Amino acid sequence: MVEMAESLPVADRLARDIRSMLISGELQPGQRVSEAAFSERLNVSRNSLREAFRLLTKEGLLQHEANRGVFVSVPSMASIMDIYRVRRLIECGALAQAWRLHPAVKAMRQAVETAKAHRDRNDWQGVGSANMMFHAAVVDLSDSARLNAFYAGIAAELRLGFGLLGDPEHLHAPFIDMNDEIVTLIENDRPAEAAGRMNEYLTLSERVILKAFEKVSDGA
């Protein structure tokens, strides 16, 4: 029938699928995710689903309350601030020790150009996506698999927060040029300045997001 290859274990596939539902906003923050309902909807057993839930709970995307079920995490200002503390440490640290010819630098440059192209086409979704790729590339400068994996989780959590906000133009567009400056600094072998610039970027970005959050909180 529809038996695709899908060599992944069911739990991992589930985790991936649910993660993308969360990031895409298909599942709203705070929403309850019932085991019975979901296992039926996704045609898997409750047990397999529970394995996936454990993974996503550990990633911070889902929240688990004993005997009550799992809920989509609702990002708070505190969690946004925590995430930005992490980003400042990791991204600035990775930049500060970056080497001009590291492969990730090319990825950074490419992400910037992609973002610009999307901006010219008014594709703000694309701009946001390219922006995420830029920062992932920055972390990749550190050459650490564990750091990359950790950052991927952090980024997913952040995207959950973005979903609450909408208006990706205002969120991402102003930062394309800052990203450009940062890559350029690295390309010119000035890592310390790049790190400093990234610090400013993150401070600004955090402020924008917290501001947007305030409004949402007021509205609710």
Next chain:
Amino acid sequence: MVEMAESLPVADRLARDIRSMLISGELQPGQRVSEAAFSERLNVSRNSLREAFRLLTKEGLLQHEANRGVFVSVPSMASIMDIYRVRRLIECGALAQAWRLHPAVKAMRQAVETAKAHRDRNDWQGVGSANMMFHAAVVDLSDSARLNAFYAGIAAELRLGFGLLGDPEHLHAPFIDMNDEIVTLIENDRPAEAAGRMNEYLTLSERVILKAFEKVSDGA
């Protein structure tokens, strides 16, 4: 009968117990961990055990091979080096931005004194444990819950590597005085120098561990 409180879900309790077995060396790296055998030994169902396995696999303590089972991760030189890259970034970054009166500084100082006391009593196990607490306190300077959690996982992985080595005196004892210097620098409001010193510490520590690893690898 023996129904203790143990309010934790079974999977979480299992993960905790198995983690401590791994860290204590009760389970050898490379060893196979059979679902059937373990679920019987720990008196839990296979399903619950699998949930715990997923957690520990994500933490990097166990390794999962499709249709073959889970195995205790065997630390490699590559993983040690990766972990030290992470540590350099996080610990030095946390120190560089540390504030003299941060609560974690007291924890750092306390860890150093505890380590010295254990050293005087030739309790090298205790020295190692205090050393771990010192570095956890350093990370705590960053005030990030996510970073603390991430570092806890990294530390557990590292301890898995230590288990392969033995000889905790040689591994930890030489570093007590360096830790002391680092706290003192922070207490005197010189974070940049503390970060620099930590960088030296980590470079040295990494070298010692890799050296010990070489011998083990040769022996095997």
Next chain:
DNA sequence: TTTGTCAAGATCGTTGAACAATATTTCAAC
């Protein structure tokens, strides 16, 4: 109307058994 109690219903937590899919081992044949 408000509050408190209690039973009914829903959902989670955990277990045990079952069976298909995949590895591993055994062992006969060459």
Next chain:
DNA sequence: GTTGAAATATTGTTCAACGATCTTGACAAA
């Protein structure tokens, strides 16, 4: 001793069951 195929063991996944816990709603008391 190699090869190949059957027998065995283990994992992957599902299902059904049942106690524990939470939620709901009815109903009585104030």
